[in-house]
Amino acid sequence: MRLKKQKRHRRSVRFFTACYGFRSPFKILCDGTFIHHLLVNRITPADTAISNILGAPVKLFTTRCVLAELKSLGKNYSESLNVAHELAPARCDHEKRKSAVNCLSDVIGESNSEHFFVATQDVNLRKKFKEIPAVPAIFAIRNALFLEPPSHSQQHSAKLAEEERSRATDYEIRMLRNTKKGSLETDQQANEALNETVEDLKKNASGSKTDVKDRVQFKRKKAKGPNPLSCKKKKKKENQQPVAKKEVNEDVETVRSRGKKRKRSRKPKSVATATE
Numbered sequence: 001m002r003l004k005k006q007k008r009h010r011r012s013v014r015f016f017t018a019c020y021g022f023r024s025p026f027k028i029l030c031d032g033t034f035i036h037h038l039l040v041n042r043i044t045p046a047d048t049a050i051s052n053i054l055g056a057p058v059k060l061f062t063t064r065c066v067l068a069e070l071k072s073l074g075k076n077y078s079e080s081l082n083v084a085h086e087l088a089p090a091r092c093d094h095e096k097r098k099s100a101v102n103c104l105s106d107v108i109g110e111s112n113s114e115h116f117f118v119a120t121q122d123v124n125l126r127k128k129f130k131e132i133p134a135v136p137a138i139f140a141i142r143n144a145l146f147l148e149p150p151s152h153s154q155q156h157s158a159k160l161a162e163e164e165r166s167r168a169t170d171y172e173i174r175m176l177r178n179t180k181k182g183s184l185e186t187d188q189q190a191n192e193a194l195n196e197t198v199e200d201l202k203k204n205a206s207g208s209k210t211d212v213k214d215r216v217q218f219k220r221k222k223a224k225g226p227n228p229l230s231c232k233k234k235k236k237k238e239n240q241q242p243v244a245k246k247e248v249n250e251d252v253e254t255v256r257s258r259g260k261k262r263k264r265s266r267k268p269k270s271v272a273t274a275t276e
Contacts, residue, residue, distance in 0.1 A: 009053050009147045012136065016150070019158040020134040022115050024056035028138065029090055029107065031062070031100045032070045033121035036080040041143045050119070050138065053145050061116070063092040065103035090116075101125050108135055117147075133157035 016022045028050055038046050051058045062084050070081040090107055098106075101122065108116060112134045119138040120126060129135040130151040137148045150158075 005146075008149065010055060012147055012149045013054055013056075015155075015158070016134070016136050019161070020112075020115070022136075024054075026054055026056055026058045027114065027116050028058050028060050028119050029062070029104060029116040030060055030066075030084075030087065030119045031104060031122070031125075032066050032073075032077070032080060032084065033100075034119040034138075034140065035062075035070075035084050036077060037121050037140050039079055039083060041140070043140065043143055043145070049145055053138070053147055054117075058117075060087045061090040062087045063090050063100075063103050063107060065092055065094055065098050066100045068097045069100050090114075108132065130154070133161075 013022075035046075038044065038049075043049050047058055047060055050060075067081065067084055070077050070084055092103060092107060094103060094106070101124075104118060104120070104125065105128065107114070108118065108129070110132065112132065115134070117136050117138055118125075118129055121139055126137045126139065126148065129137050130148070131153055133154050136150070139146055139148070
């Protein structure tokens with residue numbers, strides 16, 4: 001049951017944030033009956049309990065008329081009065097004290113421009129706020145808090161507001177008409193300029209036929225040489241230089257061999273005679 005309740009509350013919060021622009025931290029406008037019920041059932045702290053329902057931080061408000069009403073109820077509501085004094089004061093321009101129902105209805109107005117969540121235990125007040133498009137209501141049953149789902153009138157008003165936002169305004173329609181007129185004029189001017197240029201080109205082409213010869217459209221292909229890959233390789237001539245070098249070397253060796261003389265050892269004549 002808790003999961004279903006949380007999903008239902010998240011769905012309704014998403015509806016009010018998307019359709020009517022509610023933003024966190026949410027502002028909660030409390031009356032005396034709601035504050036007294038929280039104290040009797042010990043739902044404390046109240047801001048954390050409400051924030052758990054809405055899934056976002058909250059700030060609690062009340063009015064001077066609500067404080068005056070709690071003060072007039074006597075000692076039984078003294079603790080509720082002390083707690084109500086701790087809440088932030090909402091703007092209440094009533095010089096004379098009004099009832100809490102009339103005061104809250106004046107603060108909310110016809111469109112709830114301040115984006116208040118109204119927390120009350122008064123059934124008739126909740127029914128009244130259901131007819132106003134952007135007023136979500138919070139109530140308590142024993143120690144549990146609930147957020148009322150959006151009514152049929154609130155859903156219908158949200159659809160109408162979405163359709164109005166999707167339609168174009170009178171100013172936007174005028175702007176579109178002006179842009180269309182300007183675009184048509186520019187298109188006509190461009191077409192006229194194109195026609196003039198085409199006529200000038202035709203005149204120039206007709207006058208230049210007698211003077212200028214017809215040019216060849218395509219260039220002729222020139223004859224190319226043979227494919228080097230398909231040709232045979234040239235045979236290299238035999239080098240005669242190394243042979244010449246060899247001959248030169250042989251001549252040099254012959255010259256050198258002729259130039260050398262063999263040394264012969266001659267015996268002295270005295271030795272030869274002695275032997276004889």
